[in-house]
Amino acid sequence: MFLSRRARATLRAFTSVGFAVLYIPLIVVLVASFNISNTFTWPPKALSTQWWGRVLRWPGWTLKIWNAIKIEALRESLLTSLKIALFATILALLLGSLAAFAVHRYSFFGRTTLSLLVVLPIALPGIVTGLALNQAFRRLGLDLGVTTVVVAHATFCIVIVYNNLIARLKRMQPSLEEASSDLGATGMQTFRYVTFPLIRSALLAGALLSFALSFDEIVVTTFTSGASTQTLPQWIFSNLSRPKQAPVVNVVGVIVIVLSIVPVYFAQRLTDQEPGAAGR
Amino acid sequence: MRKGFTTAAVVGLLALTASACSSDKKADTATTTKAAEVTTTAGPATSSTTGETTIAPASDKGEGAVNIVAWAGYVENGTNDPKVDWTSAWEKESGCKVNVKIGNTSDEMVQLMTSGEYDVVSASGDATQRLMAGGEVVPLDLTKIPNYADIFDALKLKPWNSIDGKPYGAPQGRGANLLMYNTDLIKTAPDSWGVVFDAASPSKGKVTAYDAPIYIADAAVYLKTAKPELKITNPYELDDKQFAAAVDLLKVQKGIVGEYWSDYTKTQQAFEQGSIILGTTWQVIVNGAQGNKAPVAAVLPKEGATGWSDTWMISSKAKHPNCAYQFVNHIVSPAANAANSEYFGEAPANKKACDLTSDKEFCKTFHADDEAFFKNIYYWTTPVADCGDDRGKVCKPFADWEKAWTEIKG
Amino acid sequence: MTSAVGSERTTTGKRLSRFGQQHPNIKLGGLLTGPVLWLVLAYIGSLAALLIAAFWRVDGFTTKLVRNWNLGNFREMARTTVYRTITFRTIGVAFAVTVICMMIAVPMAFTMAKIMKPNRRRLAVVAVLMPLWSSYLVKSYAWRIIFIQGGVLEWAGLPSPGFGLTATVILLSYLWLPYMILPIYAGFERLPNSLLEASADLGGKTGRTFRSVILPMIKPSLIAGSIFTFSLTMGDYIAVGIVGGKSQFLGNTIYAKFGTANNLPLAAALSTIPVVAMVIYLMSVRRTGALENL
Numbered sequence: 001m002f003l004s005r006r007a008r009a010t011l012r013a014f015t016s017v018g019f020a021v022l023y024i025p026l027i028v029v030l031v032a033s034f035n036i037s038n039t040f041t042w043p044p045k046a047l048s049t050q051w052w053g054r055v056l057r058w059p060g061w062t063l064k065i066w067n068a069i070k071i072e073a074l075r076e077s078l079l080t081s082l083k084i085a086l087f088a089t090i091l092a093l094l095l096g097s098l099a100a101f102a103v104h105r106y107s108f109f110g111r112t113t114l115s116l117l118v119v120l121p122i123a124l125p126g127i128v129t130g131l132a133l134n135q136a137f138r139r140l141g142l143d144l145g146v147t148t149v150v151v152a153h154a155t156f157c158i159v160i161v162y163n164n165l166i167a168r169l170k171r172m173q174p175s176l177e178e179a180s181s182d183l184g185a186t187g188m189q190t191f192r193y194v195t196f197p198l199i200r201s202a203l204l205a206g207a208l209l210s211f212a213l214s215f216d217e218i219v220v221t222t223f224t225s226g227a228s229t230q231t232l233p234q235w236i237f238s239n240l241s242r243p244k245q246a247p248v249v250n251v252v253g254v255i256v257i258v259l260s261i262v263p264v265y266f267a268q269r270l271t272d273q274e275p276g277a278a279g280r
Numbered sequence: 281m282r283k284g285f286t287t288a289a290v291v292g293l294l295a296l297t298a299s300a301c302s303s304d305k306k307a308d309t310a311t312t313t314k315a316a317e318v319t320t321t322a323g324p325a326t327s328s329t330t331g332e333t334t335i336a337p338a339s340d341k342g343e344g345a346v347n348i349v350a351w352a353g354y355v356e357n358g359t360n361d362p363k364v365d366w367t368s369a370w371e372k373e374s375g376c377k378v379n380v381k382i383g384n385t386s387d388e389m390v391q392l393m394t395s396g397e398y399d400v401v402s403a404s405g406d407a408t409q410r411l412m413a414g415g416e417v418v419p420l421d422l423t424k425i426p427n428y429a430d431i432f433d434a435l436k437l438k439p440w441n442s443i444d445g446k447p448y449g450a451p452q453g454r455g456a457n458l459l460m461y462n463t464d465l466i467k468t469a470p471d472s473w474g475v476v477f478d479a480a481s482p483s484k485g486k487v488t489a490y491d492a493p494i495y496i497a498d499a500a501v502y503l504k505t506a507k508p509e510l511k512i513t514n515p516y517e518l519d520d521k522q523f524a525a526a527v528d529l530l531k532v533q534k535g536i537v538g539e540y541w542s543d544y545t546k547t548q549q550a551f552e553q554g555s556i557i558l559g560t561t562w563q564v565i566v567n568g569a570q571g572n573k574a575p576v577a578a579v580l581p582k583e584g585a586t587g588w589s590d591t592w593m594i595s596s597k598a599k600h601p602n603c604a605y606q607f608v609n610h611i612v613s614p615a616a617n618a619a620n621s622e623y624f625g626e627a628p629a630n631k632k633a634c635d636l637t638s639d640k641e642f643c644k645t646f647h648a649d650d651e652a653f654f655k656n657i658y659y660w661t662t663p664v665a666d667c668g669d670d671r672g673k674v675c676k677p678f679a680d681w682e683k684a685w686t687e688i689k690g
Numbered sequence: 691m692t693s694a695v696g697s698e699r700t701t702t703g704k705r706l707s708r709f710g711q712q713h714p715n716i717k718l719g720g721l722l723t724g725p726v727l728w729l730v731l732a733y734i735g736s737l738a739a740l741l742i743a744a745f746w747r748v749d750g751f752t753t754k755l756v757r758n759w760n761l762g763n764f765r766e767m768a769r770t771t772v773y774r775t776i777t778f779r780t781i782g783v784a785f786a787v788t789v790i791c792m793m794i795a796v797p798m799a800f801t802m803a804k805i806m807k808p809n810r811r812r813l814a815v816v817a818v819l820m821p822l823w824s825s826y827l828v829k830s831y832a833w834r835i836i837f838i839q840g841g842v843l844e845w846a847g848l849p850s851p852g853f854g855l856t857a858t859v860i861l862l863s864y865l866w867l868p869y870m871i872l873p874i875y876a877g878f879e880r881l882p883n884s885l886l887e888a889s890a891d892l893g894g895k896t897g898r899t900f901r902s903v904i905l906p907m908i909k910p911s912l913i914a915g916s917i918f919t920f921s922l923t924m925g926d927y928i929a930v931g932i933v934g935g936k937s938q939f940l941g942n943t944i945y946a947k948f949g950t951a952n953n954l955p956l957a958a959a960l961s962t963i964p965v966v967a968m969v970i971y972l973m974s975v976r977r978t979g980a981l982e983n984l
Contacts, residue, residue, distance in 0.1 A: 003805075003896060004896065007896050008805055011797055011800065011801045011805060012801060012805065014797045014798070014801070015797065015798045015801040015802070015814075018794055018797075018798045019798075019814075019817055021864070022817070022818070022821055022864075022867065022868075023817075023821070025829055025832040025833055025836065025864065026821060026824060026829075026832070028832040028835055028836060028842055029824065029828055029829070029832045032832065032835060037552075037572060038568075038572070039545060039548045039549040039552055039568070039569075039572065040545070040549050040831060040834070040835055041549060041552045041553055041572070042553070042835050042838065042840060042841045042842055042845060043840075043845050054361070070362075071359065071360055071361070072358075072359035072360075073359035073360050074360075076359075094724065095724050095725045095728055096725075098721045098722070098724050098725050099721075099722070099725035101721055102718055102721040102722045102725075105718075106714070106718045108718060112976065114722075114725075114726070114729075115976070116972060116973070116976065117729050117730070117733075117734065118725070118729065119917070119972060120729075120733070120734075120737075120969075120972075121729075121733055122917075122918075122921070123917050123921045123968045123971075123972055124737075124921060124925070124964065124965055124968055125921055125922075125924050125925020125926075125941065125961075125964045125968075126922075126925045127925045127927060127941055127944055127945060127961070128737070128740070128925065128944075128961045128964060128965055129733075129737075131740055131944075131948060131954075131957065131958070131961065132733075132736040132737045132739065132740040133732075133733075133736050135736065135739055135740055135743070135954070136732070136735065136736030136739055136740075137736075138395055139739070143397070144395075144397065151732065154728075155728070155729070155732065155733050158725065158728075158729070167876070167880075171880075186703065186704045186707035186708065187706075187707030187708075187711060188703040188704065188706065188707045189703075189707075208819075209819075209872070212819065212822045212823060213822075215823070216822065216823070216825060216826055218826065218827070218928065219925065219926075219927075219928070226381075226397060227347040227348075227379040227380075227381045227397055227398060228347075228379040232825070233825055233826070233827065236825050236827050236828065237384075237827055238352050238382040239352075239360070240543065240545060240827065240831070241351075241352040241353075241382070241384065241543055241544070241545065242352045242353050242360065244568070245360065245361065246545045249825070249827065249828055249831070250828060250831075250832075252825070252828070253824045253825050253828035253829075254824075256823055256824060256825065257820060257821075257823050257824045260820070260823040261816075261820065264816055264819055264820065264823070265816050268812055268815055268816050268819070269812065391948065534936065537936050538852075538853070538935060538936070539853060539935050539936060540936055542931075546834075546932070549834075549838070550838070553838050553839050553840045553841065554839050554840060555838050555839035555840075555852070555853075679748075679953070682946070682947075682953070683770075686772055686773075686776075686938070686943060686946065687770070687772045689936065689938045690772060690775060690938070
């Protein structure tokens with residue numbers, strides 16, 4: 001390596017500090033969830049598990065995590081958020097892949113415009129996207145609900161999948177697909193047996209980030225959800241103004257992180273496998 | 281292919297814009313000018329011979345659901361805390377499933393109501409007149425709300441919840457905007473709003489004010505006494521000179537403000553931590569902070585104060601009018617009103633609610649039947665151009681208040 | 691070879707594949723229809739409809755939309771100084787946040803991509819992703835506890851900037867940091883070690899290698915990350931309300947015009963500011979290939 005030992009040590013130290021800064025606020029959240037005060041004061045005058053007790057059934061909760069959450073509105077909003085994130089990610093995967101293949105394989109008028117168009121939903125501030133979609137949905141007479149939120153989320157998640165895929169397609173050796181056709185495989189078969197395994201990890205990386213984006217999104221969601229739809233971020237927001245119960249959100253924050261560590265780790269492991277990609 | 285892409289883009293744009301224009305024209309002709317002259321609306325509404333909109337559904341049966349826009353804590357059904365529930369029993373009894381959308385500001389509530397997706401709203405006085413003027417809500421058929429009779433007379437048929445003697449909503453409760461201060465750092469209790477408008481205040485940087493255009497009225501309330509030459513009688517009816525004076529005062533205030541607040545958890549926290557030591561507050565915040573042993577106290581200054589009274593209103597586009605009426609009747613009943621006003625922290629509107637609160641001192645603390653207290657309170661109403669007196673139509677409408685507020689905050 | 695047996699039967703899949711091969715344009719059309727319809731009709735269409743509203747106005751009394759075309763909103767925007775102040779303040783904060791994020795992300799991403807061992811690297815990427823799963827609101831309130839008087843900073847004996855612009859910049863930099871680290875990390879991953887070693891062989895010291903080799907190669911990733919930080923900052927109205935003290939930003943103002951004033955045309959007119967700013971930025975960085983690195 002071209003870096004001196006001292007440079008590497010400095011960089012390592014800097015990175016450790018960086019991660020510490022990234023996690024200190026999360027530790028504050030953890031401590032705050034045990035703070036007896038109902039108004040987020042500091043330092044905690046006393047510690048208490050009352051907020052945890054409000055959220056989780058303890059002990060005696062069955063293996064079903066679902067039943068462990070006592071607050072019904074929280075359970076429902078968690079379910080809604082997961083549902084929306086799932087559908088939005090699937091849609092984004094579909095549309096993003098279609099667009100990525102089209103742009104990579106063919107040259108057509110409006111190709112560069114499409115790249116710009118795909119980026120726009122995420123590049124424009126959420127409040128503008130939210131306002132625009134809200135007005136559009138209302139004028140088209142659509143009822144605001146889960147579907148409209150899925151549509152809105154998918155729109156800005158497309159670019160995540162698109163970019164991951166295009167980057168991978170660029171690095172892929174076209175010779176592999178050509179070899180497959182030479183050996184007599186049809187387009188469909190080539191895709192299934194050759195292309196897909198190669199792009200799978202890129203799709204997964206895109207899906208993971210899309211899911212995270214949609215799960216924690218609140219601005220666009222506020223404008224595109226209806227009377228009976230409440231996502232987790234919306235529940236958290238409304239709970240902050242509910243008298244005497246605001247600190248419950250800290251408990252929820254911790255729970256969500258803990259629950260997502262394992263799935264994210266495994267998803268990340270899957271994206272690391274890159275058979276046949278261009279080597280270093 | 282080249283032409284295809286561009287054509288698709290252009291067609292798409294035109295199509296959407298065209299549909300936007302045409303579908304709105306339909307909605308526009310439906311609700312034109314003032315509420316009294318509304319002719320038709322979509323859905324179950326019908327027009328009566330006098331030209332007013334009423335909702336006259338075919339039968340009295342509930343529609344199975346009711347969509348409500350309300351403040352957080354007004355409509356609790358046990359899903360957030362099983363002990364906090366005054367709705368689920370009624371839901372079962374009436375067969376109307378309650379869907380609540382929490383509005384974070386009363387202005388957001390106006391916005392949501394205009395979409396026509398909601399049946400009932402709990403609107404504050406600064407929003408109710410906009411709803412009434414825009415024809416978004418209907419005058420109530422009191423035969424369907426028997427509990428209305430038990431409401432304090434002082435809250436009935438007020439400018440913010442009625443037009444020409446017809447009630448447009450059922451009161452939920454009321455509260456005043458008091459002046460709170462840190463007793464450790466401010467030794468003598470302030471008796472005038474002047475302390476929050478004082479450029480040389482020793483509390484500089486630790487003062488707070490309510491973050492909404494309607495707060496301009498608070499400055500007017502102070503000027504009514506402090507500058508009698510301005511001849512302010514109603515803090516919501518301000519002509520150019522009076523308005524300019526209030527705005528200037530608020531710009532001075534900005535220099536000493538630490539934070540503007542709209543969410544009371546934040547401001548309670550600020551007072552408890554000591555980052556704010558003086559400013560506008562609600563009784564519920566005082567109680568909360570004192571309950572947490574914070575050194576605070578509140579006063580009603582000598583100039584009086586602004587206050588608010590929320591109103592339950594029914595949408596003119598309600599898709600579930602029967603359930604809507606049944607809900608409003610339920611929410612202003614003694615039991616429900618006692619429960620939700622105690623939970624939220626405001627004086628209840630129903631006289632009989634005071635016997636049903638769990639804290640027997642509740643009504644006393646919140647001055648529920650203390651008309652002498654509320655005599656000096658100027659309830660939030662929407663400022664309109666018509667001054668309502670011999671000045672004519674020279675007062676500043678709410679749009680000007682809103683613009684000014686952005687400029688004040690800078 | 692599996693295809694030897696399969697090639698005897700003409701399945702739908704095969705028929706489609708052959709058709710696609712013989713008519714590449716239709717295949718292209720098929721690929722594009724979905725995304726184009728979605729993006730152009732749904733998104734651009736609604737965006738256009740919103741921005742068209744900027745040319746209308748609301749009736750002051752009934753707050754209903756009045757469709758006579760006029761430039762009133764834009765004139766008011768230009769005339770009122772406060773909108774200019776707010777715009778510059780927001781753009782300034784966006785700039786500061788972008789720079790801070792870059793300065794923190796580049797060393798971190800480099801260490802992750804080039805110095806860490808593969809096992810550690812994977813953990814590091816997961817560690818960067820995890821904060822994204824904690825609610826944005828919860829994190830913002832945690833920072834409020836950190837900045838407030840007597841809060842975590844002051845309790846630890848450190849000076850706190852209190853609520854205001856500094857606090858806002860710090861909070862936003864924190865919130866968007868993972869979005870800056872990820873593209874830069876991906877960019878570093880694609881950077882062949884051989885290039886760095888070649889530079890060292892040719893006599894380049896660390897600084898020189900960084901300036902002349904590394905920086906140009908990761909520039910697209912830097913710009914990609916900056917697109918996130920800029921747009922997220924310009925549209926934000928929640929986080930700034932939590933630690934911003936008495937400051938107001940473009941996001942709050944647009945939200946207020948829409949919600950408080952029920953003045954959709956003015957909100958739409960104000961929305962053109964961030965839209966125009968971002969579109970200009972995007973068009974100018976298109977060439978650097980940053981758009982493909984998000």
